[in-house]
Amino acid sequence: MNYVKQLGNLGESRPFLFSYRRCPYAMRARMALLACQIDFDIQEISLKDKPGKMLNISPKGTVPVLVYKDLVLDESLDIMNWAKAKKNDKYIKINASDMDFVKKMIEINDGEFKKNLDLYKYTSNKDYDLKKTYRKDCEDFIKKLDERLVSNDYLLSNTFGYLDIAIFPFIRQFFNVDSDWLEKNPYTNLKRWVERISISNLFIQIMQKPKV
Numbered sequence: 001m002n003y004v005k006q007l008g009n010l011g012e013s014r015p016f017l018f019s020y021r022r023c024p025y026a027m028r029a030r031m032a033l034l035a036c037q038i039d040f041d042i043q044e045i046s047l048k049d050k051p052g053k054m055l056n057i058s059p060k061g062t063v064p065v066l067v068y069k070d071l072v073l074d075e076s077l078d079i080m081n082w083a084k085a086k087k088n089d090k091y092i093k094i095n096a097s098d099m100d101f102v103k104k105m106i107e108i109n110d111g112e113f114k115k116n117l118d119l120y121k122y123t124s125n126k127d128y129d130l131k132k133t134y135r136k137d138c139e140d141f142i143k144k145l146d147e148r149l150v151s152n153d154y155l156l157s158n159t160f161g162y163l164d165i166a167i168f169p170f171i172r173q174f175f176n177v178d179s180d181w182l183e184k185n186p187y188t189n190l191k192r193w194v195e196r197i198s199i200s201n202l203f204i205q206i207m208q209k210p211k212v
């Protein structure tokens with residue numbers, strides 16, 4: 001993962017990623033690329049001043065965007081799937097028997113949970129009752145994940161993989177909203193999972209600030 005300053009010939013010799021450090025979708029893409037040992041260039045963008053080159057390639061204007069030769073992928077899951085397939089599923093394989101579960105969990109995460117998470121995050125503490133309602137709505141999914149982690153370290157097995165990458169950045173955001181509340185609530189398995197991934201080399205690497 002090499003941060004670049006100049007936007008040269010995008011993605012001609014190796015994959016190029018437009019990214020935003022704190023965006024959970026971009027985190028998911030960076031984690032998948034790194035987990036699959038794909039070497040790529042990366043440009044950190046400002047969401048308030050998006051590069052024209054990015055908008056020309058992907059007018060919808062969201063990150064992440066991956067460019068490689070003739071390929072443009074501007075959905076984080078497409079980037080994950082591309083990274084997975086590029087290395088013949090060697091690194092973040094999904095067993096056929098898990099596929100429906102993976103799809104269902106990501107659908108809930110990116111849909112209902114993300115909607116409630118944003119409401120929880122952005123509701124002021126002044127409206128605490130409302131904030132609590134949104135948090136309760138988030139907890140349906142949080143409970144599901146915690147139960148899932150009773151017997152395994154990661155969501156599909158004892159090995160970190162595809163579903164962990166897809167979901168972790170969003171759960172981390174939930175955890176960061178109110179640490180006092182979190183401390184008073186169990187979710188022990190999920191807390192351990194968040195801790196385990198947060199201190200992993202992979203996550204530390206993808207969260208490094210651009211050097212240029």
Ligand SMILES: N[C@@H](CCC(=O)N[C@@H](CS)C(=O)NCC(=O)O)C(=O)O
Nearest residue numbers: 023024025047062063064074075076
């Ligand atoms: N469905 C897209 C969502 C990406 C997305 O919404 N990214 C946010 C940043 S976290 C974004 O770029 N928003 C555009 C903006 O804020 O102008 C994906 O999975 O890649």
